[in-house]
Amino acid sequence: MATVAEGLEPEAAATGDAAAAAAVGAGPGAAPLLAGKQLNLDLYPAGCQRLLHLCAQQPTQLLQVEFLRLSTHEDPGLLEAALARVPARLPRLRSLVLKGGQRRDMLGACLPGTLTTLPASLSGLGRLAHLDLSFNSLRTLPACVPHMRSLDALLLSHNRLSELPEALGALPALTFLTVTHNRLRALPATLGALSTLQRLDLSENLLDSLPAAIGGLSRLSELNLASNALQSVPASLARLRCLRLLVLHSNRLTSVPADLAGLPLLAQLDLRDNQLRAVPPELLDAPFVRLQGNPLGEAPAASPSPPGTPMDPEMPRLRLTSDAGSFPVTPWGCSVTLAHGVRLLFPAGATTAPVTIHYQLWLPQPGLVSLGPHDSLLSSVLELWPHGLTFRQDVSLWLLVVPPRTQLCREVVVRTRSDGSWSDLETFLEEEAPKRLWARCQVPHFSWFLVVLRPVSDACLVPPEGTLLCSSGHPGVKVTFPPGATQEPRHVSMQVLRMAGRELRALLGEPGAAVSPLLRLSQSGPTSFLRPVTVQLPLPPGLTGLDLDRSRLHLLHRAPPEATWDDITAAVALEVTHLYARFQVTHFSWSVPPPRPQPHPCVPSPWSLLLVSPPAPGHCSWSAPPSPWSLLLFSPPAPGHCSWSAPPAPSAPPPSAQPPAHPPPRYWLWYTTKARVGDLARKAWERLRLHRVNLIALQRRRDPEQVLLQCLPRNKVDATLQRLLERYRGPEPSDTVEVFEGEKFFAAFERGIEVDADRPDCVEGRICFVFYSHLKNVKEVYVTTALDREAQAVRGQVSFYRGSVPTEVPKEAARQRKGADALWMATLPLKLPRLRAPKGRGQGASLSLAPLNLGDAENGFLTQANLLSVAGRLGPDWPTVALHLGLPYGELQRIRHDFRDDLDGQTRHMLFSWAERQAGQPGAAGLLVRALEQSDRRDVAEEVRAVLDLGHRKYQDSIRRTGLAPEDPPLPGPPASQALA
Structure with missing residues (x-):
């Protein structure tokens, strides 16, 4: 026992002893960990320790185990020690699953397992037929794998393999091999010696050629080479007489052999998104060939290179449909189209070495989206990683946006996260159709990206010589920086927001109320200026300087983190012209403590405002929500008007003082007869941020x-x-x-x-x-x-x-x-x-579909709601999925006729009628996943897998709760309810 626990802490060893004792049922009433022929240790913490102690105990049940699952998120030394014990203690093992990817980093990305090799002793597993090493850190294939002569299925996806050994061709029983999402550049010629191989998946690699020996795979029925760099395929593919599915989309193919049309069993040939300008007639007219995304019939572009210069291969185009995945980028560059309206263009020379880019589209959530008080979200959230990745040339990004109802004084920008903060990128709009709008930008780094609609922002660089900053949306809003206002150049930006007069009058109950636009100013560097800066705001609509009652005119200011709108009318020299109000400030952030502060809860914001109200007996003050915008409001004079006096202005800091930087302030000019102007400004500010909506619940x-x-x-x-x-x-x-x-x-x-x-x-x-x-x-x-x-x-x-x-x-x-x-x-x-x-439920269109669960408790269920979600995603692809599910063509025709003019009804009826026939049948959920993959709907297949995995985890949790397995400490991470949220 000391040998087994070598290298473990005493406390850990003791814990492991207790776990092992419980696992083998040593104590009274202990639930056995060994159930049947399966040993699933990937769901438990410290799975390697459990396996080591089980091997040390040598229970007789261990000799009967045929299926072993072990997480590779373990210490590499401990993992190797545990695997070294497997051949002697589990001699009947037929399936060994050593997968990573079960943990995520703080950004939500899957973490690969620590597995880099396997002990040589594993070659002694003479009965091993299934080996899964996916989501690990393998750079070379472990030397023991080619010696596993009984191996039937080998899964190597999501590793770092750059080549496969020649010895791989010595596996005489291999029928399934997948090496997707690796870094393969070439294949060994001995691959053609795998005469029993039936399914081969080499997608998402860097292959630029195939060996002619691949034609020796005489029993191959499915071959997937999507998303590689193939420029041609060997003619020997025409010797694959058992081939039913050949996927070659998203490569650089310029030609394909015409003999492929003569394959007797070929049901689908996917050639989408290649560089095919001409296709043999035999393939062009074949119903099983998919050619979308090829420049068929187009003349090749003229090369700008001098005569005699070798022509570079054309930039590959990739079209990926899954919501979470990756794609390779080579020094040749590539054009990539992702799911849900995302495009990327990597120019040639953007990278000096091949790199794998990972992406994921997130549903917008409050913690993941950065919105200002007056911003609107126009897209989902795109994450690209490795985060912070830079390129030698700019990468172009297109995001599909929802066309806003109005763009008056508003602009569409792409927002990205960098160094813990969000910033806006220079954005250009491209309209593809009346309701299809793209936001294009140059990506400076890889991180999170989203598209927002914000008030128009104007900016300038203020030099020591001075300058003028005008609003492009409201020409009457200007800020004048005189010469000598600053010694060092600084950036200043402004945003202007207008409030509808009708909405304001309804809010205040005052027929003549009016306000100016709300002004937001922000700057870099110190907040103070060496010379006064002049700010100009237009008078509220309907007012002129000739009929203006100055006692009702108020300039309000708000700067977070203060929670009030401060009246600074008496703190500045307000000059009123025929159409404008001007004032001078030496700093944008004010500190005007009211004599009687009355804070109001409100969301901090960087806007300002100007307002007026009739005098009140004795001195009174206003408090309002913090904000950096400005506004002006007007109302008719009231009978018995009396004068108003503002609180004394605080002494301004000396010009040389440089107070610490503050969030951008806001100015707002008001004209009103109401008292407590700050409270009015707070209500108006909140109304600007509100949306009036209706809630709907409809039934099919x-x-x-x-x-x-x-x-x-x-x-x-x-x-x-x-x-x-x-x-x-x-x-x-x-x-x-x-x-x-x-x-x-x-x-x-x-x-x-x-x-x-x-x-x-x-x-x-x-x-x-x-x-x-x-x-x-x-x-x-x-x-x-x-x-x-x-x-x-x-x-x-x-x-x-x-x-x-x-x-x-x-x-x-x-x-x-x-x-x-x-x-x-x-x-x-x-x-x-x-x-x-x-007995008639689910038989007619007028009755509801009967509740059903597809699958089994151990491997996960697909509920009625899950199937509904799948049906909603299929769209016009449902006939292809139906054929792969085994539905006869005549039934498809009947569904089309019964639900004509109702695409949703066709999809839903097809899927539910098939599911009803499969209810209670083992492996039904797996059939659906395979049919989705064969129909090129891997995005939906991944969703189904996620639901099944969730159900499997719940099943395991229920086993532990009911005492069928020993109690274990909880896994790290959020509770299930939060994980679902």
Whole structure:
């Protein structure tokens, strides 16, 4: 026992002894870890220690184990020691899974395992048929692998392999080999000696040629070479008489052999996104060939190089459809199209060596999105890593954006994160179609990227000679920097925001109220200027300097972290002309402590404002939310007007003083008869940030359990309902509610109805929303009920809440639109109709589909809601998926006829009718995953795998909770509820 625990701390060794004793059932009532012929140690912490102690105990059950799973996120020395014990202690082992990728770094990226080699003794596993070494750090294939003569399946994906050994051809029983997402540049000629190989996947590598010996794979039925650098393929591929699937998309092919058309069993030849300008007629007319994305019929571009200069190969074009993956970039550069509207252009010479770029598209969440008080989100969040990666030439990035409703005085910019802060990139808009808008920028580094709509920003460099900064959206807003205002050049930027007069008058209840634009100023370097700087704001609409009552004119200022709007009218010399108000400042950040501060809770912000109000007996002061914008407001004089005196102005700091930098300030000019101007400014500021929206809950006409939830701006409600009227029905939209951009809330089903969903945005039976005014805030879920619907219809509701659901749902939520509960937003009724015939469910279009689970408890279920999500993603690809699922062509035709003019109905009926026939059958979920992969829908296949993995983990957790396995310390990471959120 001392030998086994060598190198372990005494406490760890003791812990391992206890775990081993529990594992083999030494103690009374101990649950056995060895269940059947499987030993799954990848789900437990310290799996290597457990295996070492099991081997030391030598239980008889260990000799019967055929399946071993072990995480490679372990100490390399401990991992090697544990694997060295395997041949002697597990002689009947048939499947060995040593995978990494189960842990993530702080940025969410999968971490590779520590495995770099295997002990030579593993070659003694004479019965081993399945070896999975995916997601590790292998640079060369371990020498013991070619000696595993019984190996049937070898998985080497997501490693760092640059070559495969010649000895690999000595595996006489190998039928499946996958080496995707590696760095292979060439293949050994002995690969053709694998006469039993049936499936070969070499996608996502750096292969530029194939050996002619590959034609010796006489039993090969599937060959995937996508996303490589192949310029041609050998004619020997035509000797693969058993080939059914050949994938060559996203390469540099300029020609393909015509003999490929003569392969008798070939059902799909994927040649998309290559450089094919001409294709043999035999292939051009073949129904199984896919040629999209090729420059067919185009003349080659003229080479700018002098005669005799070797021509560089054309830049490859890659088209990737998965939501999380990687792609290689070589010194030749490449053009890449990612999922959901993302394009990247790496020019030739951008990198001196091949590099693998990883990417992921994230759903926007409050913690992942950086929005200012008046910004709107126009895209998802794109992450590119390695973070901070730089190139020798600029990389161009295109992001597909939602066209904003208006761009008046607003601009679209790409925002990126660098060194812990967000910054905006110079952005150019390219319109591809009336409703298809691209934001293009040059990427300075790799990090997170998103597209926002913000108020127009104007900037300038202030030299010692002085300059003038004007607003491009509001010509009347100017800042004049005189000569000598600064000794060192500094950057100054401004943003201007206008508030609608009608909205302001409704808010204040004052018919003549008016305000100027809100001005935000920010600068680099010290906050003070050596000479006064002149700021000009236009007078509010309808006012001139001739009829202006100066007693009602107020200049308000706000600079975080202060929580008030400060009236600085008396602190500056305000000059009023016919159309403008001007004042001079030596610094943008003010400190004007009111005599009687009255803070108000508000979100800090960098804008400023100017306001006026009638005098009050005695001195009074105003407090308002912090902000760096400015505004001017007007109202008619009131009878009995009396004069107003402002608090004394504080003494200005000396010009040489340089106070610490502050967030950008805001100025706002108001004209009003109201008192407490700061409170008015706070309300107006909050109103500028609010969106008035309606909440919708609709039910499918053909399947009432399918509920569509949506949150959308009020002005889009009628058009959206009209568009959905043919497929959905339900109650009228809720009353108008007000939410902020990026606010999080959720929907809860109540009164006998609950959500049937196993999805990340479903937390404890509630569907989470994050509102973004320009994005599609839609959730489509299945609902269920525990009540007997064969006897009665079920009436329920869906309520929308901020924060957490109250312990008791307020009674008024069921019978009136608005209630006293501040968390409650709206409630809409739902009705699940009575089922007419218990045996007929799922048979006709008028009845609901029967609840079903596809899969098994141990390997994970696909619920009704999961299948709905899959159906919603397939779109026009559903017939291809159906054929790979084994549905007859005649049934496809009947589905097209029964659900003509309803693409969603076709997809849903195909998938659910197939799933109903597969219910209870083992391996059904695996069939669906394989059909999706064969149909080039790996993006959906990955989602299905993620759901199955989630179900598998839940199953293992339930085993531990019910005492079928020993209690273990919790794995590091967030609880399951947070992980789902």
